[in-house]
Amino acid sequence: MIHFISKRLKHSLVLLFMASLVCFTLVVSAPGNVAVLIAELRGAVATPGYVEQVAEEIGLHKPLLMRYVDWLGDAVRGDFGISYRTGTDVSADLANRMFVTGTLIVGSAAIATLISLALGFLGAFWPYKLPDRVSRGLALLGASTPTFFVGALMIYGFSVTFQLLPSFGFNGPKSWILPWLTVAVLPAAVLSRVVRVGLEEAMTSPFVLTAKSKGLGRTAILFREALPNITPLFINALGTQVGLMTATAIIVEPLFAWQGLGDYFLAGVRFRDFMVVQACLLIFLTFFIVVNLIVDLAVLLTDPRIRRQWS
Amino acid sequence: MRDEALLNVSNLTVNLLTAKSAVRPVDGVSYSVRQGECLAIVGESGSGKTVMNFAPLGLMPTGVTTMLSGSVKLEGRELIGLPEPEIQKLRGKSVGFIFQDPMSALNPVRRIGRQIAEMAELHLNMTPRAAEARALELVKLVGISDPVARLRQYPHELSGGLRQRIVIAIALAGEPKLLIADEPTTALDVTVQAQILRLLKDVQRRLDMAMVLITHDMGVVAGAADNIVVMYAARAAECGPVDKVLVSPRHPYTRGLINAIPRREDPIGSEFRGLPGIPPTLGAPIKGCALAPRCELAVPACSNSRPPLVRSDDSSVLVACPVVNQGKAAA
Numbered sequence: 001m002i003h004f005i006s007k008r009l010k011h012s013l014v015l016l017f018m019a020s021l022v023c024f025t026l027v028v029s030a031p032g033n034v035a036v037l038i039a040e041l042r043g044a045v046a047t048p049g050y051v052e053q054v055a056e057e058i059g060l061h062k063p064l065l066m067r068y069v070d071w072l073g074d075a076v077r078g079d080f081g082i083s084y085r086t087g088t089d090v091s092a093d094l095a096n097r098m099f100v101t102g103t104l105i106v107g108s109a110a111i112a113t114l115i116s117l118a119l120g121f122l123g124a125f126w127p128y129k130l131p132d133r134v135s136r137g138l139a140l141l142g143a144s145t146p147t148f149f150v151g152a153l154m155i156y157g158f159s160v161t162f163q164l165l166p167s168f169g170f171n172g173p174k175s176w177i178l179p180w181l182t183v184a185v186l187p188a189a190v191l192s193r194v195v196r197v198g199l200e201e202a203m204t205s206p207f208v209l210t211a212k213s214k215g216l217g218r219t220a221i222l223f224r225e226a227l228p229n230i231t232p233l234f235i236n237a238l239g240t241q242v243g244l245m246t247a248t249a250i251i252v253e254p255l256f257a258w259q260g261l262g263d264y265f266l267a268g269v270r271f272r273d274f275m276v277v278q279a280c281l282l283i284f285l286t287f288f289i290v291v292n293l294i295v296d297l298a299v300l301l302t303d304p305r306i307r308r309q310w311s
Numbered sequence: 312m313r314d315e316a317l318l319n320v321s322n323l324t325v326n327l328l329t330a331k332s333a334v335r336p337v338d339g340v341s342y343s344v345r346q347g348e349c350l351a352i353v354g355e356s357g358s359g360k361t362v363m364n365f366a367p368l369g370l371m372p373t374g375v376t377t378m379l380s381g382s383v384k385l386e387g388r389e390l391i392g393l394p395e396p397e398i399q400k401l402r403g404k405s406v407g408f409i410f411q412d413p414m415s416a417l418n419p420v421r422r423i424g425r426q427i428a429e430m431a432e433l434h435l436n437m438t439p440r441a442a443e444a445r446a447l448e449l450v451k452l453v454g455i456s457d458p459v460a461r462l463r464q465y466p467h468e469l470s471g472g473l474r475q476r477i478v479i480a481i482a483l484a485g486e487p488k489l490l491i492a493d494e495p496t497t498a499l500d501v502t503v504q505a506q507i508l509r510l511l512k513d514v515q516r517r518l519d520m521a522m523v524l525i526t527h528d529m530g531v532v533a534g535a536a537d538n539i540v541v542m543y544a545a546r547a548a549e550c551g552p553v554d555k556v557l558v559s560p561r562h563p564y565t566r567g568l569i570n571a572i573p574r575r576e577d578p579i580g581s582e583f584r585g586l587p588g589i590p591p592t593l594g595a596p597i598k599g600c601a602l603a604p605r606c607e608l609a610v611p612a613c614s615n616s617r618p619p620l621v622r623s624d625d626s627s628v629l630v631a632c633p634v635v636n637q638g639k640a641a642a
Contacts, residue, residue, distance in 0.1 A: 127373075204372070206415035213370055213410075214430055214481065215403030224429070228420045304420055304465040 001300070004310035008296055012289050019289070020075070023281035024068050027274050034272050035060060038084050041271075058084065071278065080279035085271045090279050093264065098283070100170055100260035104253070105245045107176055108183035113238060115188040120195020124222060127200060135192060142189025147248050151182040151255045168257040179256045183248050187241035194237045198230035205229070232303040239295030246284045315387075316343035317521045318489055323381035325359070325366045329374065334593040336362040338545040339381070341620075344538075346488065349515060349522040351532040351553065353568070354542030355590060360525045363542075364491050367391060368406060369398045385489065404434040407482030407520075409492040409511075413474035413499075417466035423450075423477055424462030430484030449480040454510060472503035476510065483514060490515060490522040496531060508535055529572055533557055541565045544591050544601035547620060551628030561623050561630045563606050600633065608634045 035055035039046040042054075055061060059070070074081060080090035119139065123132040158178055159167035166175045202208065203226055211225045249262030261280055268276030300307050325337035336359035344350045352360045365371060367383040367390045383390040385405060390398065402408070410416040418426060427449055428442035437445060443462070450458040453476040466474055475495065482490060492511060496504040512535050515522045524536055532539055532553060539557070540550040541564065549562035560566045567586040588605035591597060599614035600606070606613065613633055620629040621636040630636060 206410070206412065207418040209370060210408070210410060210416045210478070210481070211418070213368075213402055213408035215399055215401070215433055215485070216429075217399060225418050225421070229418070231420075302420070305467050308465075308467065 001307070001310060004300060005297065008293055012293050015289055016286060019285040020072055020282055021068070023278060023285060024071060027278050027281070028064060028067070030272065030274075032272055034058075034084060034274055037272055041085060075279070075282060080282075081275040083268075083273055083276055085267075085273045085276075090275050093276075094261070094279060094283070097259060097261045097264050100258050101246075101249050101253070101262060103170075103176060104179055104183060104249055104258065104260060105242060107180040108187070108245055108248075109238065109242050111180050111184040112187040112191060112241065115184065116191030116195055119188070119192035120199060121222065123192070123196040124199035124203065124226075125218070132196075135196065139189040139192045139196075142185045143193075145185070147182060147186060147251050148255060150185050151178075151252055154178045154182050155255075170256075170258050175256075179252055179258060182252050182255070183245055186248070187238075187245070190241060191234070191237055194234060195230065198233050199226050202226035202229040228302070232299045232306070235295055235298045235302065239291050243288045243291050246287060315345075316384075317346045317386060318523070319343040319382070319384040320363075320367075321382045323363065323367070323379070323383060325362055326378040326380075327362070327366075327371075328376040328378065335596055336545055336593050337366070338596055340540070340542070340545075340547045341381075342538075342540050342547070342550060344489070344521045344523060346521050347516070347519045348538065349512070349524055349536045351524045351526060351536035351539045352542060353527060353529070353532055353539060355527055357590065357593065358542040359545040359593070360542050361493050364493070364523055364525060368402055368491075369395055370402070370408070403430055403485040403487070405485075405487055406489045406491060407485060407487035409475075409478055409482050409490065409495045411494040411497050413471055413478050416478050417474060419466055421465070422462065423464055423466065423469075427462070427477070427480050427484055430481055434485035445484065446480070449484055450477075452483070452514065453477070453480045455480075470503075471499050472507060475499060475503075475507050479507075479510065479514070483518070486518075488520055490520050491525070492522060493525045494527070495524070496528065497526070504531075511535065529557065529569060541568070544597065545593055546601060546617075547629075547631065548602070549628070549630045549632075550620070551623075551625070555625055555628050561628065561635050562632050563608050563635070564602050567605075600631075602632075608632070610634060 033051070033055075035051045035058070036046050038058070039051050039054050059067060062070070071081065078091055080094065082088065083090050083093070119135040123135040126132050155167045155178065158165045165178050167178070169175050199222065203221070208221055208225060211221045216224070246262070249260060250266055251262070252258075253260040253262040254266060261283060264276060265280035265284075267273070268280060300310065320343065321341040322339050323337055323341070324335065324339050326333060326335050336357075338359075340359075340363060342350060342352075352363070354360045362371075366377050367379060371377045379391045381391065385401065390401075417423070424443060424446050427446035428439065431437045431442035431445040432439060435442075435445070446462055447458055450461055455461050455473060455476050461469070461473075461477075466477070469477065479495075490511075495511060496507050499507060508531055511522070511524075514520075524531065526532060536553045538551065539553045541548045541556070541562065543564045548564045549556060549560065556565060557569065560569050564586075571584050571586065573583065586605055591601055591604075597617075599616060600609075600618045603609045603613040610633075618631045618633045618636070620631045622628075623630045623636070
């Protein structure tokens with residue numbers, strides 16, 4: 001167990017390092033001259049001399065490797081530099097925005113888990129009957145509707161037509177519900193299939209025949225015998241979906257006027273605000289890697305067979 | 312009570328319907344088992360021996376429609392036509408099951424202790440704590456060393472033989488009166504087979520249960536069973552006390568089966584003596600004797616009508632063969 005954790009931690013660190021390299025390289029190799037942009041943003045006429053001065057100021061003339069080492073060294077200490085666009089400290093912006101995006105992802109993951117378990121169980125309890133067909137239909141619909149459209153529908157339904165929930169802003173739980181639901185739709189649809197198919201497969205295993213021979217009823221078999229068997233599978237799939245939520249956040253946060261990381265990232269890309277883009281990318285990648293680490297540990301806890309390989 | 316059969320099956324026919332096909336794996340079979348008695352049901356793969364025992368108790372895969380006719384009486388209670396919730400109450404409580412492959416019969420992600428204890432909770436209305444104690448008792452009963460540690464383990468941590476002992480412990484946990492063991496030793500190492508069989512025999516005797524032992528191993532039959540039913544192509548070919556049927560088989564199929572067992576006197580390198588031909592597929596019921604195409608005694612009349620089980624010169628042995636039974640009245 002300890003061995004496994006230390007090994008996985010080492011892997012994660014290597015991965016994180018490589019990820020930082022990739023995200024730095026990508027941003028640096030993007031076309032366009034950031035010095036020109038900054039010069040224009042400052043309101044001055046972008047004469048070649050002034051542009052040159054700006055470039056010097058933000059360190060564009062240093063060798064790439066040096067820029068990378070400087071940036072990473074600062075980032076590790078929690079200093080992500082200064083936004084080219086606004087001149088404010090990126091780290092200060094991040095703290096607040098991470099909380100917003102964190103709220104979005106945690107809430108959506110919880111909702112997606114609940115909905116997918118409910119739909120999946122419904123289908124597995126009455127396979128190929130009406131509840132199964134409804135659950136399958138909803139999954140198909142949910143998985144094939146683009147998130148921005150789901151968000152628009154949510155606003156139209158809950159805010160405009162019924163006026164139940166605020167259509168934008170980050171002001172307490174009531175304003176969180178619509179963004180949560182919007183982000184949760186796609187993962188809930190995908191995960192409900194994972195639950196449904198996993199349960200069906202588990203229900204045809206020989207140990208279910210044993211369970212039946214013990215006199216257990218269908219509900220007991222589904223919950224006591226089949227559910228523990230699909231838990232590792234579900235956690236794996238959930239991890240992937242939660243990781244992908246960072247991407248969904250980029251779409252959904254601007255939609256609901258949430259000032260989260262997704263919104264920050266999008267603005268950063270639009271204005272070639274490299275410091276912001278790099279910081280967001282690095283956080284997204286770290287989040288991905290941490291989620292994967294947690295998933296691996298959770299699987300280890302829920303599947304005694306894998307636990308044994310590592311003990 | 313002892314004279315009355317615990318399980319009385321008469322003229323049981325099972326039809327299985329799937330979306331694409333219909334088969335009749337059991338065709339008019341009768342037998343009975345008394346308390347404390349062990350009945351062996353022998354036959355090759357596909358002869359219907361498992362379906363015959365599982366179908367009346369509702370243990371069939373989903374997606375298959377099972378149609379039963381005839382009569383299956385457990386402690387005088389008719390099982391055919393009994394609704395599933397009622398049958399569910401009997402499973403584990405009145406009838407314990409042991410399966411062929413202990414490697415897959417246990418839930419891989421649940422502790423062994425829980426898998427045994429939940430039986431006691433379900434059928435003996437025990438508290439979880441009492442059920443745990445009962446599980447410990449059962450694990451000791453089936454002869455597992457270090458029982459306390461075993462209860463906390465998962466199935467994959469045990470060997471095949473130990474897992475089969477756990478399956479037996481689960482089957483015994485509800486204090487059933489009848490034990491149905493479906494090829495309990497087939498998937499095990501040869502050295503372990505004898506131990507498991509001895510254990511089964513031992514608990515059956517100590518708990519005075521009836522046991523139906525489904526097998527195709529004549530050695531198992533000789534070692535454990537009191538009576539035997541030989542199945543061929545969904546029908547009973549011969550039945551009677553084990554010592555009589557095995558020593559002087561009358562039906563040509565039983566003779567062929569026993570003859571096929573390799574003997575010590577066989578010269579090294581000699582060929583196996585198998586029955587020629589293959590068993591029929593279980594499609595439409597066969598009009599005459601199902602064995603006729605493979606039988607050395609067959610006469611044209613064999614294919615005319617289905618041979619009934621007839622009492623042989625020994626009144627405890629019934630044989631379904633028109634040639635052997637020539638001149639005898641149907642039983």
